[in-house]
Amino acid sequence: MTAATSESSAPRTLVILGAGGDLTARLLLPGLASLLASPRGEAVRLIGVDRSESSDEAWRKRVETAFSDAPSKLAETIVAETTYVQADVSDPASLERVLAAAGPNVALYFALPPAITLLACKALRKLELPKGIMLALEKPFGTDYASARSLNRLLQHLVPEEQVFRVDHFLGKSTVLNLLGLRFANRIFEPLLSADNVERVDIVFDEQLALEGRAGYYDRAGALIDMIQSHLLLVLAFAAMEPPASVDAEDLRGGMAQVLRATRPWKANGTESRRARYGAGTIGDRELPAYIDEQGVDPSHHTETLAEMTLAIDNWRWAGVPFVLRSGKALADTRQEIVFTFKPVPHLPSGLHGMKTPARLRIGLKPASLDLDLMINGEDDPFELDPVALHAELQAGQLSAYGEVLSSILEGDPTLSVRGDVAEQCWRIVAPVLKAWRKDEVSIDTYPAGTAGPRSWH
Numbered sequence: 484m485t486a487a488t489s490e491s492s493a494p495r496t497l498v499i500l501g502a503g504g505d506l507t508a509r510l511l512l513p514g515l516a517s518l519l520a521s522p523r524g525e526a527v528r529l530i531g532v533d534r535s536e537s538s539d540e541a542w543r544k545r546v547e548t549a550f551s552d553a554p555s556k557l558a559e560t561i562v563a564e565t566t567y568v569q570a571d572v573s574d575p576a577s578l579e580r581v582l583a584a585a586g587p588n589v590a591l592y593f594a595l596p597p598a599i600t601l602l603a604c605k606a607l608r609k610l611e612l613p614k615g616i617m618l619a620l621e622k623p624f625g626t627d628y629a630s631a632r633s634l635n636r637l638l639q640h641l642v643p644e645e646q647v648f649r650v651d652h653f654l655g656k657s658t659v660l661n662l663l664g665l666r667f668a669n670r671i672f673e674p675l676l677s678a679d680n681v682e683r684v685d686i687v688f689d690e691q692l693a694l695e696g697r698a699g700y701y702d703r704a705g706a707l708i709d710m711i712q713s714h715l716l717l718v719l720a721f722a723a724m725e726p727p728a729s730v731d732a733e734d735l736r737g738g739m740a741q742v743l744r745a746t747r748p749w750k751a752n753g754t755e756s757r758r759a760r761y762g763a764g765t766i767g768d769r770e771l772p773a774y775i776d777e778q779g780v781d782p783s784h785h786t787e788t789l790a791e792m793t794l795a796i797d798n799w800r801w802a803g804v805p806f807v808l809r810s811g812k813a814l815a816d817t818r819q820e821i822v823f824t825f826k827p828v829p830h831l832p833s834g835l836h837g838m839k840t841p842a843r844l845r846i847g848l849k850p851a852s853l854d855l856d857l858m859i860n861g862e863d864d865p866f867e868l869d870p871v872a873l874h875a876e877l878q879a880g881q882l883s884a885y886g887e888v889l890s891s892i893l894e895g896d897p898t899l900s901v902r903g904d905v906a907e908q909c910w911r912i913v914a915p916v917l918k919a920w921r922k923d924e925v926s927i928d929t930y931p932a933g934t935a936g937p938r939s940w941h
């Protein structure tokens with residue numbers, strides 16, 4: 484990847500707005516620690532910003548704790564030097580103080596709820612921003628197509644597109660990035676991945692995790708927005724895009740945008756979709772209450788915890804092939820994979836019998852794995868077919884997904900950032916489904932936590 488030239492050779496200053504929040508402690512700081520401890524780690528300055536009163540000392544302690552799993556010399560330096568600024572990020576004067584403390588070559592990371600991020604961006608419009616400043620925004624990027632568009636317009640007034648980093652940590656997952664190497668560096672798969680040979684594609688992200696105290700956010704988002712609108716559509720883009728000329732920011736993101744522009748719900752009215760919500764149940768030794776009884780949940784929101792939608796891609800390569808995207812919480816198993824299911828052979832020689840399962844290429848997102856499910860001649864009766872799986876366990880990337888994302892932000896390289904038009908396309912694609920669900924045109928099923936989903940779905 485090519486790094487955009489930074490405006491100064493001084494180390495980048497990473498300013499985390501929302502330093503006291505959960506995201507900072509759980510994902511950003513550990514991600515930064517994993518980057519610093521890796522051979523790709525470079526000196527960086529860190530400033531924590533939040534509205535509550537605190538001290539450099541208390542902030543350093545937080546950073547030190549979050550860094551403890553991946554110690555390094557660089558991490559030690561950051562802990563010793565990092566500072567805390569108390570500021571209301573919706574106030575231009577406060578943000579001006581923050582920028583003055585940061586100096587040149589700064590990346591502002593908005594680890595904030597979307598409404599506050601919007602206020603902070605509006606406040607930034609009133610200021611002269613340092614040249615080359617990177618703005619990193621967490622998902623959800625807007626709340627629908629229209630709000631994503633207006634947020635994009637606001638950002639255009641602040642900095643050029645290549646300095647906006649719309650974070651989707653799935654683009655930092657080594658297993659998602661593996662799709663590029665697998666598809667475009669091996670002649671044996673790519674010619675097969677098209678409507679001529681593929682019957683359907685499934686992108687599944689089932690979790691055992693439940694609400695985990697995130698009602699404030701999740702109860703308004705639900706599984707469709709939380710996972711499909713953001714993460715899984717980007718995975719679809721990598722799985723279905725045309726081979727790009729290069730994997731630089733322009734070509735890769737252009738390829739993603741092109742395939743997403745051709746993507747739509749299988750039925751225009753969004754009813755080729757399913758939704759469900761977990762009831763009380765048990766996962767391992769955890770007893771879970773029904774979703775609607777979880778703390779902070781408002782049953783009148785009708786939030787789904789399991790969502791599935793079928794998509795069509797209107798282009799030469801994929802016309803007529805259903806892409807089924809599904810994600811859910813509190814399920815029996817963690818199943819996270821992309822599955823290409825191949826069509827039957829045009830003619831099975833008579834005398835060969837026992838064809839049970841179609842050929843499948845399965846790419847595991849977690850754990851990282853690769854499987855090719857095939858039928859071959861059996862051991863006992865050589866004319867009786869038996870299923871066989873070629874299985875490879877892959878090395879997970881050295882960096883966590885957040886480490887990868889932070890590395891790109893600090894290098895000023897937007898390749899792994901969701902481009903503005905791509906974020907808008909993702910909202911456009913799910914809009915008919917959201918509308919159908921709001922109008923109750925698709926009923927909401929239930930499943931006991933710890934099961935494989937509603938019985939009627941199997």
Ligand SMILES: O=P(O)(O)OC[C@H]1O[C@@H](O)[C@H](O)[C@@H](O)[C@@H]1O
Nearest residue numbers: 622652690692709710714849884
């Ligand atoms: O498995 P990972 O990398 O934590 O990603 C899944 C998570 O991604 C987050 O973006 C979602 O908000 C969570 O609900 C989900 O659990």
